[in-house]
Amino acid sequence: MNLPQLPVLPDLLLPLARRGTEILSRARDASPDCEALLPATWPQARQQALARVCACSDFVVVQLDRCPWILAELLERKILERSLAPGEIAADLQARLQGCDDEAELMRILRDFRNLHQVRIVWRDLNRQADLIETCRDLSALADSCIDQACQWLYPRLCTLYGTPLGQDGQPQRMVILGMGKLGAFELNLSSDVDLIFAFPQRGETVGASRTLDNQTFFIRLGQRLIKVLDAVTIDGFVFRVDMRLRPYGASGALAFSFAALDEYYREHGRDWERYALIKARVVSGDQQASDALLQMLQPFVYRRYLDFSAIESLREMKRLIQFEVQRKGLAENIKLGGGGIREVEFIAQVFQLIHGGYDPALQQRALLDVLTTLRQHGYLRRSVVAELADGYRFLRYVEHALQAIADRQTHTLPHGEADRARVACMLGCADWTAFCEQLAFWRERIDKHFQRLITKPAVGWSEPGVAEWRALWCENWTETAVLPRLQQAGFRDAESAWQRLCTLRDSAQVRGMQVLGRERLDIFMPCMLLAIAEQSEPDQVLVRVLPLVEGIARRSRYIVLLLENRAALRRLLSLCGASAWIAEQITRFPVLLDELLDAKRLYNPPAAAELAYELNGLLLRLPEDDLEQQMETLRRFKQAHRLRVAVSEIVGTLPLMKVSDYLTWLAEAILEQVLALAWRQLVARYGQPRCSDGSPCDPGFLVLGYGKVGGIELGHESDLDLVFIHNGEPGSETDGIKLIDSAQFFIRLGQRMIHLLSTQTASGRLYEVDMRLRPSGAAGLLVSSMTAYEHYQSRDAWTWEHQALVRARPLSGCPRLAREFLRVRGAVLGRARDLQTLRVDVSEMRARMRANLGTRSTAAGTAGKAFSAQERFDLKHDAGGIVDIEFMVQYAVLAWSHRYPELLRHTDNIRILDGLAQTGLLSGTEVRLLQEAYKAYRIAAHRLSLQKQSGVVSGDRFHDERQAVMRIWRELGLF
Template sequence: MSLPSPVDLPASLLPLADRAERSFQAAVEALGAEVAGYFSAWPEARRQDFRRVCANSEFVAEQALRDPEMLLALAEAGELERSLNPGELRQQLVETLDGCVDENELARRLRRYRTRQQVRIIWRDITRRADLKETCRDLSDLADAGIDLAYRWLYEQLSAQSGVPTGARSGTPQHMVILGMGKLGAVELNLSSDIDLIFAYPEGGETVGAKRALDNQEFFTRLGQRLIKALDAITLDGFVFRVDMRLRPYGSSGALVLSFSALEQYYQDQGRDWERYAMIKARVVGGDQVAGKQLLELLRPFVYRRYLDFSAIEALRNMKQLIQQEVRRKGMAENIKLGSGGIREVEFIAQAFQLIHGGRDLSLQQRPLLKVLATLEGQGYLPPAVVAELRDGYEFLRYTEHALQAIADRQTQMLPDSDLDRARVACILGFPDWMSFFERLAFWRGRVDWHFRQVIADPDEEDGAPSESSPGSEWLPLWEEALDEESACRQLSEAGFADAPAAWKRLAGLRNGPQVRAMQRLGRERLDAFIPRLLTMAVEHGEPDLVLERVLPLVEAVARRSAYLVLLSENPGALERLLMLCAASPWIAEQITRFPLLLDELLNEGRLYSPPQAPELVAELSERLMRIPEDDLEQQMEALRHFKLAHGLRVAASEIAGTLPLMKVSDYLTWLAEAILEQVLALAWRQSVAKYGTPRRPDGSLCDPDFIIVGYGKVGGIELGHGSDLDLVFIHDGDPQAETDGPKPIDGAQFFTRLGQRIIHLLTTQTPSGQLYEVDMRLRPSGAAGLLVSSLGAFQRYQENEAWTWEHQALVRARVLVGCRRVGAAFEQVRAVVLGRPRELEALRTEVSEMRAKMRDNLGTRETAGGTSADAFEASAPFDLKQDAGGIVDIEFMVQYAALAWSHRHPELLRYTDNIRILDGLGEAGLLPGADVQLLQEAYKAYRSAAHRQALQKQPGVVSGDQFQAERREVLRIWRELGLG
């Protein structure tokens, strides 16, 4: 939202402006001619600003009369027209407190400095020389500086009297940690806000250096009391900040200060939902910053759960209901913070997403609301149009809040009822009159309230009114065993279940199973609310029996983590998508059952069916890992696995929905593997270099990393399917003899071998989220007997002198996936030389056909001799899409044969590694008739599409022999015409 522009002062405010100017001029003249000269030298623009500010703010007008020199000094320093530099405000306060001798003097100086800054901030806010962000930042910086500097002054005084608090375990001096909560924690303080604080200290012990030692808690309690008095007490000079300590454990009845361990224990055992909500914005605003960071890390698991926590919505909903009751009880409908469509509703929307998703999506673990909204848009949680309305509405409400509080420096969010203050608010917000302002305010409150209801409101309510009965209530007696089996089966049958007894048995098995019996009361209540919903939506599906069969195992799997049931209850669209996908694919059903965290992906339909392009995949994964500490390997591995699972589900869902054709499915799955391999290589390299140092090149310079991962087979040919493993070969171009430059040096050969082992470990280790990929390294030189990692020179020598023809066939589909570009280019050159050398065609045909015959004998369908027997085309005979005659491998072998036979004359055949584009090249070069090229491509895609469907149905790649008969015969014809059999 753009800044509200100042308007001319309305007639009702002009007398106030004139009176303020005359009074101030008289006060200045009373100080003497020299001081009066400062005011008379003011430029006209500043005089106009002065009139506007004093007309709208009684507080500024009063302070200008009480201390005209203060206002003149602000003007003389240029601080009314310019922004303060980072750290400038704190430095000013340091200078203000210099030489302070006692607590009374500390209080006086703090209050006078606060008044000076309050005048400056209100002036700049009303004149729109500062935007909302600057105003909130300056107010928060003022609080930070006041809290921390007052604390440090008081700490020195109390330590001199009672000794230095010292940790019993560490033996080191202890400092208090002061957490700022709410708007202070988020650097969003308003013009007349109180400050919510929590006090803590690292560990127990006692003071050292005094005649009578004090317990650390007693020391910090006394210090906390003095700090509150220094900031909060009202004196002749006013106050610094109203201090609210009620957010601490046990509220007003709790200890003023607690140790870290006591705080952690409290939140772990007794922390309530509203305390999680409050702790989102917690920030260290004073005291020991290093220890404070450790404290926030201790408390992070309490705030951000590692699983999707949709129970947070229910908690926020309950909090909002309590607030609404209080608003109604106190007649506060005109409160722009707590009332309908107010500031608090925008905060609730943002924090609902933070509490639900923040444990898994670290980008949401931040405090400022506007940054959270930007993240919600950037990460796809909310549409851009929604975020734009929430942002603009929030900013308008906050500007209005500041206008209300600027009038008298009073903590209020209530709209005024006096005509004078209404005129002031409208004027500050840039409106000619109250009605124009109020109409715009009503518009924004309406939009905020509407968006709030979409996110927070109960899904069982329409237009804010509770429904007569919750969805699926007709199924509740059946689930709760109020019906006998016969009646239950009749209800299931009448609703559309084909096998009602089987459905009843499944439901009874879940209800009486050990997982459900072990559920706590809250979890059981959630399950009892969810099952009727599930049954209601299942019978709306074409195959309710199939839905129930595939979804109930998921329900059983998450029964003890009932937050997932809340997720589905709160999001009917997600539940609908779950049922559709599970009915369509048992593979998807099994994936979600094994890894319920995938339910998160069902929340956003647009994102679910629109997988990102390759660059976006790389950027998203890189961004996720950047937020994880480099030394947290466990979390890095989990993040990689969740990323793969989530995007794999999105691709499968898109394939089922028909939004992604076969070739694009393979593209996305291959891009996904490449993005993951890039990060795995970076992780493995970083860990290996940290342990052993950096290996060297033959010229003595350091490798960076002079290592590549080469993909063969499906990943090399950009043809990955769901659940495909990775055929990989590792190659380096370092000096195998030279030692690394680290504290534990090893030779280059050892280094790269251990790097390869590290990569395989990262890819294959089973974690709670499974493994990334199965890895097959048997295509490396000399196979399983060879070195795990080959030097580029050794790879070249092997391929030129020792490799079998079938290994050269595999090389046709090999390409560099990730790693050093220079080494990658050298590999491509080696590949081109090896594959592009002339071959004796008859010998080549023999070797290719013999290898194919061996594969068919060992891997093809035994009943039909690998698809070659007379009955291979019968409906009763199975056809292995990949291995039987006329299938996928026959097409792959023909392509590989053609590349080996003719690439010495047509090097363009080696440009690509996928079969479709190599076939294009064969057609363009006139090596195969165009009709045969098209036939092979269409057959190849048809086979792979069928194989994908089988995989999603958790079926082997085998169909009945009466399928694909025309394609198989044509493939065999071309096979024979090429002289291969």
């Protein structure tokens, strides 16, 4: 696979190419030395090379603009346009470090050195002055030099502080650093991090300083200093990102291990993926004798002395997990991990190495292209197959370098921007992006075809190899030291905690007391579930949230069987538990909700208002009219199921915030309609019908008003219901049943019955908490008021804050005639003219009391112009500039101006009332948009916190601009 040596720049990139000329001009003006080394007249070939590099690489442009001496030095030393000899990079760095005595200076020198050689390597790669092998070799040599010489610089200085570490033989110890992955194979890419393992030959202690350390502690501190020197981002950039996760026990393991500890770990706990990783391991720093001893010690673990066909199963499992991540994260365009990508070529080569390498030493190589050549020479693969794999691999590595050359970012994903696509196509010698994509698709298809033939087998069900390993972990008496690496390998960050939780479940009385059949089912299910948990992005979190459910359903094997037989349902369960603590808690409390996971289409598509009411009515019609218990359970299960569907839709993004509140409000309205109907039938069956004010039988002559969130169509997942009950009974009349009671008493009992049906705790929980404190005279008033009494109270006795609450009040269910009457009363009460100064005082004083009682101490006051800090807390609802401030402003506006603009009374939700304020010109469009966007942002954050079972309090510096805008508008309205 040959690439054009001099790709032609498309017109789109010509303006970017001219950046090189501008940089040179500034460099000449800035320094006489640069003017001499960068003459105005350059050879045409060099001018074209500069143009190509500046057009394709922002990284090079930034470096040359920041440090024009880089190009001057590269030209002066004549190393820009020639290959370097082995050891030349190391010698260059060694010379630069002569006389360096300060760690900050060390870091600066290393970064300048890295940037200089990175510019040189990118220049040569993009202009095809170096082939793939040379580019990767120079990058790896650059990393080797920086790692080794930084370690050599740091070591004597730590010895001065802590003494020299001695082994058991009394000899000084030096750190041995293993380079893993592409670094180990001299295949480093343009923006690769370096995978390292730190080791030292023997245990012992330091000598020669007042403070003695054991050798492991010494080398851990040395490793920490080395990582800082290489990895820390300073004004000069970084040297190399350092990844230590391939060490024993991963991120939870010690940073440095003795040779003996490494040997014991790999013999006792080493996994197949670690064999795969160690194939490319190479010592990049350390004395030669100790390095040879370490590699010889590791060899038997990597290369078995027999044909090891189990390796192919391990690689299949690894590939399957990668494919799952590709699908889950949408990485299909990732040229490394996606189908037909770089990783598949590596897997093909390494499966032969792991299977045959123990008895065929020719396969014990690090570089992939060398391994492919050996596979052809030794007859493992046909010549044509090797040729396609090698050419496809080279093409993908060139693409990888092109992607990373643009901005020195470690990316393997194809760009979406037009300019970057033009750059990539140009760097690969293609006429345009379409031609590049065709060539890329060709090579990926060829690679994937060979991979499928050699590695992949058809997916199987619950008998797949991964389940067998998890079954052994669950069912056998594994020690903690044996199981923790497996859990870490599976992605558990806190493997010890995960194992303790599994042991607690396995040893619980609930599980130990199970019958044989149930225990057998659980023992089949747990490995399947653990395998599925390990595929989640946050397995620790999912395990914590799902184990209480497993314990709860352990003896109810119907649910175990449901999840066993419906793998998709299990995956949905785990995904949802990972996404929301609230969902996990709901399913744990009410396992019947597991049935909802069976139908994805239904789960992710909650019905509209009319469908909700129709469905609930149909469910209740199937029940006997006198079976109250079953009716209450049906109502509760209906609410739980649909509330779950709404939460799931919110999490996956199919329902925006406003629609979430709409659905939750529709759900409450459908339930209230049925609860009123049930309570009415029960009371009428017992007492007969009451008489309405016109003397006719009431049917029902009762109205349920919604205030607060339900009235404003803004219900959340855990919202209670602010309700007020109104009746239209005839004063002094009685019911017409066998057992007579006063009509007013009938309606009070009707209200009590509704509250009982809504709030009674049953096995399926309660429907809603009900708050009746907004009724006339509050807790001291009658539970149910007549419309006449309600109108009298609102017109004459209600406080301003009660009129504020009335702004959000609307009929939810009950008598249509009463609903119309209520709207008339509401319009008359809210639409009367008021003294604005008195209104401002009333609203402001009520808001101040609420802030004092409900807001956080640090931010409730809402000082004008105050800069909120992260150390403070912000209550999204109650603090200054929060939700309630916006609600109060809306309510103030309605009370102040609806006598002139009755259209403000049309709606009860804040967003549409704000629209009305803009349409009438009472608030500017800009102010309204600010308030609406802030209101939505607060509510979105509150919803997300609610789904994670967290309070609606966030860091004080969040929503800074929104809060300031809300407080400003508050003051502009004359409120204080």
